[in-house]
Amino acid sequence: MQFFDIVALKETADLEPLARRLGYRRIFALGKDAEIVGDVRGLGENGRFIVRSKDNETLLKAMRINSVVGVVVEDGKAEGKFIEELRSRGKLLIVPVAGITCPLAEGRMRALYRAKTLIRSALRGKAGIALVTLAEGRDCLLSRTQMQEMAKLLGADDRAADAMLNSLGDAI
Amino acid sequence: MIFKRKLRYVLVEASRSVNLGDEREERDLRSRLHGVMGEAAYFRANPRTAAQLSESVFIISVNRGCEKDLGLALSFVKTLGSESVGFWTIKTSGTVKGLKAQFKKLYG
Incomplete structure (x- = not known):
């Protein structure tokens, strides 16, 4: 199985040798392979977008757009209807690990519980999940084996953990 | 009965250069691992620096x-x-020799 990650590195880095060392098939870069946006207004059908928002309405609208590959739920709350929509439209629930390992505002435990709840809901609803680092700095990157262990920490079994690291490859 | 525990060696890369030959840095890493893992898990794992292969890569x-x-x-x-x-x-192996070979392969 091949594994993928997506990062938002502020510094320039050669991602190809890094991906090989860290055990990924490829590390995608935000700004190059996909864009992250907070609003769906003006999103066209061209390109690849990840929508990040606290507002469930915005995220539901985003799921209807073909160019949106996945959504990041900022407040960690996902209702059954939301998960059902994710599954039926074939979009990914993107869970960034950088918010857990390199937390900024909220504490690490809170971020861990939030991600665990979100993943549990998505697994129960059989929605696609992509566990990514979305690292803004090299310090927040993790290797493939570390990400697999992180997925298990967040409630996934071996098979689900592998699927979470693989799903981004088909989407982007 | 006293028995020898088998070890596994893990090749680790740091995002910046670290000097684990420096006792203070090594002790700091161990105390941080102890903080994250907890006393029992740390004692069970017993992590130790086995070798430093480059500025940022060690075992x-x-x-x-x-x-x-x-x-x-x-x-x-x-x-x-x-x-x-x-x-x-980066990699896990049962021998330091195996990891050194992997290091050569990956970091040229």
Whole structure:
């Protein structure tokens, strides 16, 4: 199985040798392979977008757009209807690990519980999940084996953990 | 009966150069791992620096079966000394020799 990650590195880095060392098939870069946006207004059908928002309405609208590959739920709350929509439209629930390992505002435990709840809901609803680092700095990157262990920490079994690291490859 | 515990060796890369030959840095890493893993898990894993292969790449030994715990614990260690850092587990092997060969292959 091949594994993928997506990062938002502020510094320039050669991602190809890094991906090989860290055990990924490829590390995608935000700004190059996909864009992250907070609003769906003006999103066209061209390109690849990840929508990040606290507002469930915005995220539901985003799921209807073909160019949106996945959504990041900022407040960690996902209702059954939301998960059902994710599954039926074939979009990914993107869970960034950088918010857990390199937390900024909220504490690490809170971020861990939030991600665990979100993943549990998505697994129960059989929605696609992509566990990514979305690292803004090299310090927040993790290797493939570390990400697999992180997925298990967040409630996934071996098979689900592998699927979470693989799903981004088909989407982007 | 006293028996010898089998070890596993983990090739670890840091996001910046670290000097684990320096006792203070090594002790700091161990205390941070202890903080993340907890007393019992740390004692069970018994992580030790086995070798430093380059400025940012080194080998840590752990008791067999605890290598995944070490990887997860290293994910949460983000400061060493007063500077920020990230640790990535690259490969795991039963021998230091095996990891040195992997190091040559990966880092040329």
